[in-house]
Amino acid sequence: MSEVEFERWENGQSGYVTHSDPSKLTAEFVATFNRLRFEEWQQQVQIMLRQPDKYADYTPKHFPVYVGACYDKSEGWVRLHEFEVIRTLAGIPEHIAITQRLFNKRPQSGYVPAVGGWTGNRYIQGSLAGQFKPD
Template identity: 40%
Template sequence: MNCKTTQKYIFIFVSSYRGTHSYEAKLIENGSVGQTLRLSCRVGTDSYEEPCTLSREEWEKQVNGKVGMVSTYPSEMLTDELVATFNRWMFDEWERDVAKILASPELYGTDAPSLCPVFVGGRYDAETGWCALQDFDDLVKLAGLPVERCWNPRASGVTREMVTDA
Protein backbone atom coordinates (compact mmCIF):
# COMPACT_ATOMS: atom_id res chain seq x y z
CA MET A 1 0.00 0.00 0.00
CA ASN A 2 1.36 3.41 -0.92
CA CYS A 3 0.37 6.74 0.52
CA LYS A 4 -2.21 8.40 -1.70
CA THR A 5 -0.46 11.76 -1.77
CA THR A 6 1.71 13.71 -4.19
CA GLN A 7 4.25 15.65 -2.09
CA LYS A 8 7.51 14.04 -1.01
CA TYR A 9 8.75 14.43 2.54
CA ILE A 10 11.60 13.11 4.65
CA PHE A 11 10.75 12.46 8.31
CA ILE A 12 13.34 12.13 11.06
CA PHE A 13 12.78 11.26 14.73
CA VAL A 14 14.40 13.93 16.93
CA SER A 15 13.53 13.29 20.58
CA SER A 16 11.05 12.03 23.15
CA TYR A 17 10.28 13.59 26.52
CA ARG A 18 7.32 13.41 28.93
CA GLY A 19 4.76 12.09 26.48
CA THR A 20 5.84 14.17 23.49
CA HIS A 21 7.76 12.92 20.45
CA SER A 22 9.47 15.42 18.15
CA TYR A 23 10.25 14.94 14.46
CA GLU A 24 11.62 16.93 11.56
CA ALA A 25 9.69 17.00 8.31
CA LYS A 26 11.70 18.06 5.28
CA LEU A 27 9.89 18.94 2.08
CA ILE A 28 11.53 17.70 -1.11
CA GLU A 29 11.15 20.33 -3.84
CA ASN A 30 12.47 19.70 -7.36
CA GLY A 31 14.75 16.93 -6.13
CA SER A 32 16.34 18.87 -3.26
CA VAL A 33 15.51 19.47 0.38
CA GLY A 34 13.37 22.55 0.87
CA GLN A 35 11.55 23.77 3.95
CA THR A 36 12.04 21.97 7.27
CA LEU A 37 9.31 21.81 9.92
CA ARG A 38 9.48 20.61 13.53
CA LEU A 39 6.55 18.31 14.28
CA SER A 40 5.45 17.57 17.84
CA CYS A 41 3.22 14.57 18.69
CA ARG A 42 1.55 14.17 22.05
CA VAL A 43 1.56 10.39 22.57
CA GLY A 44 0.43 10.24 26.19
CA THR A 45 -0.86 12.24 29.09
CA ASP A 46 1.50 13.85 31.56
CA SER A 47 0.69 14.16 35.24
CA TYR A 48 0.23 17.57 36.79
CA GLU A 49 3.08 18.53 39.07
CA GLU A 50 3.26 21.37 41.52
CA PRO A 51 4.59 23.97 41.40
CA CYS A 52 3.24 24.67 37.95
CA THR A 53 2.23 28.00 36.46
CA LEU A 54 -0.98 26.42 35.12
CA SER A 55 -4.04 25.35 37.08
CA ARG A 56 -4.96 21.66 36.84
CA GLU A 57 -7.75 22.59 34.42
CA GLU A 58 -5.40 24.61 32.20
CA TRP A 59 -2.85 21.76 32.33
CA GLU A 60 -5.46 19.31 31.06
CA LYS A 61 -6.55 21.73 28.34
CA GLN A 62 -3.09 22.83 27.16
CA VAL A 63 -0.98 19.70 27.72
CA ASN A 64 -3.12 16.58 27.89
CA GLY A 65 -5.73 17.95 25.49
CA LYS A 66 -3.20 17.46 22.70
CA VAL A 67 -2.96 13.65 23.01
CA GLY A 68 -3.31 12.07 19.57
CA MET A 69 -2.37 15.25 17.71
CA VAL A 70 0.64 16.41 15.75
CA SER A 71 1.39 20.13 15.69
CA THR A 72 3.80 22.61 14.13
CA TYR A 73 4.01 26.34 13.68
CA PRO A 74 2.34 27.74 11.74
CA SER A 75 -0.52 25.24 12.00
CA GLU A 76 -1.54 26.05 8.41
CA MET A 77 1.39 23.85 7.33
CA LEU A 78 -0.47 20.77 8.65
CA THR A 79 -2.21 20.01 5.39
CA ASP A 80 -4.13 16.77 4.96
CA GLU A 81 -1.36 15.60 2.65
CA LEU A 82 1.47 16.31 5.11
CA VAL A 83 -0.34 14.68 8.06
CA ALA A 84 -1.36 11.64 5.98
CA THR A 85 2.18 11.22 4.65
CA PHE A 86 3.57 11.52 8.19
CA ASN A 87 1.15 8.85 9.43
CA ARG A 88 2.06 6.59 6.50
CA TRP A 89 5.74 6.94 7.42
CA MET A 90 4.94 6.28 11.10
CA PHE A 91 2.94 3.17 10.15
CA ASP A 92 5.74 1.85 7.93
CA GLU A 93 8.26 2.37 10.77
CA TRP A 94 5.90 0.67 13.24
CA GLU A 95 5.29 -2.24 10.87
CA ARG A 96 9.04 -2.73 10.38
CA ASP A 97 9.60 -2.73 14.14
CA VAL A 98 6.73 -5.18 14.74
CA ALA A 99 8.10 -7.56 12.09
CA LYS A 100 11.53 -7.44 13.74
CA ILE A 101 10.04 -8.14 17.18
CA LEU A 102 7.84 -11.00 15.97
CA ALA A 103 10.77 -12.56 14.08
CA SER A 104 12.83 -12.85 17.29
CA PRO A 105 10.62 -14.14 20.13
CA GLU A 106 13.75 -15.34 21.95
CA LEU A 107 14.82 -11.69 22.25
CA TYR A 108 11.51 -9.87 22.55
CA GLY A 109 9.05 -12.44 23.92
CA THR A 110 5.74 -13.39 22.38
CA ASP A 111 3.47 -10.47 23.22
CA ALA A 112 1.08 -9.48 20.47
CA PRO A 113 1.81 -5.98 19.15
CA SER A 114 -0.59 -3.16 19.86
CA LEU A 115 -2.15 -1.16 17.06
CA CYS A 116 -0.37 1.75 15.40
CA PRO A 117 -1.49 5.19 16.62
CA VAL A 118 -2.63 7.65 13.96
CA PHE A 119 -2.21 11.35 14.76
CA VAL A 120 -4.46 14.10 13.42
CA GLY A 121 -3.14 17.59 12.91
CA GLY A 122 -3.93 19.96 15.75
CA ARG A 123 -3.86 23.66 16.46
CA TYR A 124 -4.28 25.42 19.77
CA ASP A 125 -7.05 27.92 20.41
CA ALA A 126 -6.70 29.85 23.69
CA GLU A 127 -10.43 29.73 24.33
CA THR A 128 -11.34 26.15 23.42
CA GLY A 129 -8.00 24.32 23.64
CA TRP A 130 -6.67 21.87 21.07
CA CYS A 131 -8.70 21.53 17.85
CA ALA A 132 -8.34 18.67 15.38
CA LEU A 133 -7.62 19.74 11.80
CA GLN A 134 -8.49 16.38 10.23
CA ASP A 135 -10.82 13.46 10.82
CA PHE A 136 -9.20 10.18 11.91
CA ASP A 137 -11.08 8.02 9.38
CA ASP A 138 -10.36 10.40 6.50
CA LEU A 139 -6.65 10.44 7.39
CA VAL A 140 -6.43 6.65 7.59
CA LYS A 141 -8.03 6.41 4.15
CA LEU A 142 -5.87 9.16 2.59
CA ALA A 143 -2.69 7.55 3.97
CA GLY A 144 -3.76 4.14 2.63
CA LEU A 145 -3.53 2.54 6.07
CA PRO A 146 -5.35 -0.67 7.04
CA VAL A 147 -7.93 0.61 9.54
CA GLU A 148 -7.91 -2.70 11.44
CA ARG A 149 -4.26 -2.08 12.38
CA CYS A 150 -4.72 1.55 13.43
CA TRP A 151 -5.58 3.07 16.79
CA ASN A 152 -7.15 6.46 17.42
CA PRO A 153 -5.49 7.80 20.60
CA ARG A 154 -8.15 10.54 20.74
CA ALA A 155 -11.07 8.08 20.96
CA SER A 156 -12.90 8.62 24.22
CA GLY A 157 -12.21 5.95 26.78
CA VAL A 158 -9.84 3.94 24.58
CA THR A 159 -6.40 3.33 26.05
CA ARG A 160 -3.34 1.67 24.57
CA GLU A 161 -3.73 -1.11 27.16
CA MET A 162 -7.28 -1.83 25.99
CA VAL A 163 -6.11 -2.06 22.39
CA THR A 164 -3.08 -4.21 23.26
CA ASP A 165 -5.07 -6.65 25.39
CA ALA A 166 -7.86 -7.05 22.82
Protein backbone atom coordinates in the same frame (compact mmCIF):
# COMPACT_ATOMS: atom_id res chain seq x y z
CA MET B 1 -0.49 30.94 31.88
CA SER B 2 -1.93 29.23 34.93
CA GLU B 3 -1.04 25.67 35.92
CA VAL B 4 -4.47 24.47 34.77
CA GLU B 5 -4.08 26.24 31.41
CA PHE B 6 -0.62 24.75 30.97
CA GLU B 7 -1.84 21.22 31.74
CA ARG B 8 -4.72 21.64 29.30
CA TRP B 9 -2.33 22.86 26.61
CA GLU B 10 0.52 20.39 27.22
CA ASN B 11 -1.37 17.18 28.07
CA GLY B 12 -4.22 17.89 25.70
CA GLN B 13 -1.99 17.72 22.62
CA SER B 14 -1.07 14.07 23.11
CA GLY B 15 -1.98 12.12 19.98
CA TYR B 16 -2.01 15.18 17.76
CA VAL B 17 0.38 16.58 15.18
CA THR B 18 0.76 20.26 16.00
CA HIS B 19 2.51 23.32 14.62
CA SER B 20 2.64 26.95 15.64
CA ASP B 21 1.08 27.73 12.24
CA PRO B 22 -1.83 25.27 11.83
CA SER B 23 -2.30 26.27 8.18
CA LYS B 24 0.76 24.14 7.46
CA LEU B 25 -0.91 20.98 8.75
CA THR B 26 -2.54 19.83 5.53
CA ALA B 27 -4.23 16.44 5.40
CA GLU B 28 -1.52 15.30 2.99
CA PHE B 29 1.24 16.37 5.37
CA VAL B 30 -0.34 14.66 8.39
CA ALA B 31 -1.06 11.52 6.34
CA THR B 32 2.58 11.40 5.19
CA PHE B 33 3.72 11.77 8.79
CA ASN B 34 1.53 8.79 9.74
CA ARG B 35 2.61 6.74 6.71
CA LEU B 36 6.29 7.19 7.59
CA ARG B 37 5.58 6.23 11.22
CA PHE B 38 3.60 3.20 10.02
CA GLU B 39 6.41 2.02 7.76
CA GLU B 40 8.84 2.26 10.68
CA TRP B 41 6.35 0.48 12.97
CA GLN B 42 6.00 -2.38 10.47
CA GLN B 43 9.78 -2.81 10.39
CA GLN B 44 9.90 -2.90 14.19
CA VAL B 45 7.13 -5.51 14.31
CA GLN B 46 9.06 -7.69 11.83
CA ILE B 47 12.15 -7.48 14.05
CA MET B 48 10.03 -8.60 17.00
CA LEU B 49 8.54 -11.51 15.05
CA ARG B 50 12.03 -12.72 14.11
CA GLN B 51 12.98 -12.84 17.79
CA PRO B 52 10.27 -14.92 19.53
CA ASP B 53 12.68 -15.85 22.33
CA LYS B 54 13.04 -12.18 23.22
CA TYR B 55 9.45 -10.97 22.68
CA ALA B 56 7.57 -14.21 23.43
CA ASP B 57 3.92 -13.95 22.45
CA TYR B 58 3.78 -10.16 22.35
CA THR B 59 3.14 -8.68 18.92
CA PRO B 60 1.75 -5.16 18.51
CA LYS B 61 -1.59 -5.42 16.73
CA HIS B 62 -2.67 -1.78 16.53
CA PHE B 63 -1.09 1.38 15.21
CA PRO B 64 -2.09 4.82 16.54
CA VAL B 65 -2.97 7.33 13.83
CA TYR B 66 -2.49 11.00 14.70
CA VAL B 67 -4.55 13.87 13.28
CA GLY B 68 -3.61 17.53 13.06
CA ALA B 69 -4.85 19.95 15.70
CA CYS B 70 -4.68 23.58 16.66
CA TYR B 71 -5.17 25.22 20.03
CA ASP B 72 -8.13 27.46 20.74
CA LYS B 73 -8.03 29.33 24.06
CA SER B 74 -11.72 28.79 24.72
CA GLU B 75 -12.06 25.20 23.44
CA GLY B 76 -8.60 23.70 23.93
CA TRP B 77 -7.21 21.42 21.21
CA VAL B 78 -9.41 21.23 18.12
CA ARG B 79 -8.94 18.58 15.44
CA LEU B 80 -8.22 19.79 11.93
CA HIS B 81 -8.88 16.44 10.21
CA GLU B 82 -11.11 13.42 10.46
CA PHE B 83 -9.41 10.20 11.59
CA GLU B 84 -10.69 8.19 8.60
CA VAL B 85 -9.46 10.76 6.08
CA ILE B 86 -5.94 10.66 7.50
CA ARG B 87 -5.95 6.86 7.88
CA THR B 88 -7.07 6.38 4.27
CA LEU B 89 -4.61 8.92 2.83
CA ALA B 90 -1.79 7.29 4.81
CA GLY B 91 -2.71 3.82 3.53
CA ILE B 92 -2.99 2.30 7.00
CA PRO B 93 -5.29 -0.75 7.07
CA GLU B 94 -8.54 -0.20 8.94
CA HIS B 95 -8.12 -3.31 11.12
CA ILE B 96 -4.76 -2.04 12.46
CA ALA B 97 -5.44 1.70 12.86
CA ILE B 98 -6.62 3.10 16.17
CA THR B 99 -7.20 6.67 17.23
CA GLN B 100 -5.16 8.22 20.00
CA ARG B 101 -7.99 10.61 20.69
CA LEU B 102 -11.41 9.23 21.54
CA PHE B 103 -12.96 12.42 22.82
CA ASN B 104 -11.54 15.14 20.61
CA LYS B 105 -13.38 17.86 18.78
CA ARG B 106 -14.55 17.86 15.17
CA PRO B 107 -12.56 19.73 12.54
CA GLN B 108 -13.23 23.41 12.19
CA SER B 109 -15.83 23.99 9.50
CA GLY B 110 -14.47 25.72 6.45
CA TYR B 111 -10.86 25.27 7.53
CA VAL B 112 -8.69 24.80 4.46
CA PRO B 113 -5.01 24.63 5.36
CA ALA B 114 -2.26 25.78 3.01
CA VAL B 115 0.19 23.36 1.41
CA GLY B 116 3.39 22.40 3.19
CA GLY B 117 4.50 22.55 6.78
CA TRP B 118 6.48 20.86 9.49
CA THR B 119 5.47 19.50 12.87
CA GLY B 120 6.81 20.40 16.28
CA ASN B 121 6.17 16.81 17.33
CA ARG B 122 9.25 15.43 19.08
CA TYR B 123 8.98 12.02 17.38
CA ILE B 124 9.33 13.31 13.83
CA GLN B 125 12.23 15.49 14.90
CA GLY B 126 13.96 12.35 16.18
CA SER B 127 13.67 9.12 14.24
CA LEU B 128 11.97 10.51 11.13
CA ALA B 129 13.96 13.72 10.77
CA GLY B 130 15.25 14.19 7.26
CA GLN B 131 12.74 11.82 5.66
CA PHE B 132 10.03 14.41 5.17
CA LYS B 133 10.71 18.05 4.52
CA PRO B 134 8.29 20.96 4.15
CA ASP B 135 7.71 22.69 0.83
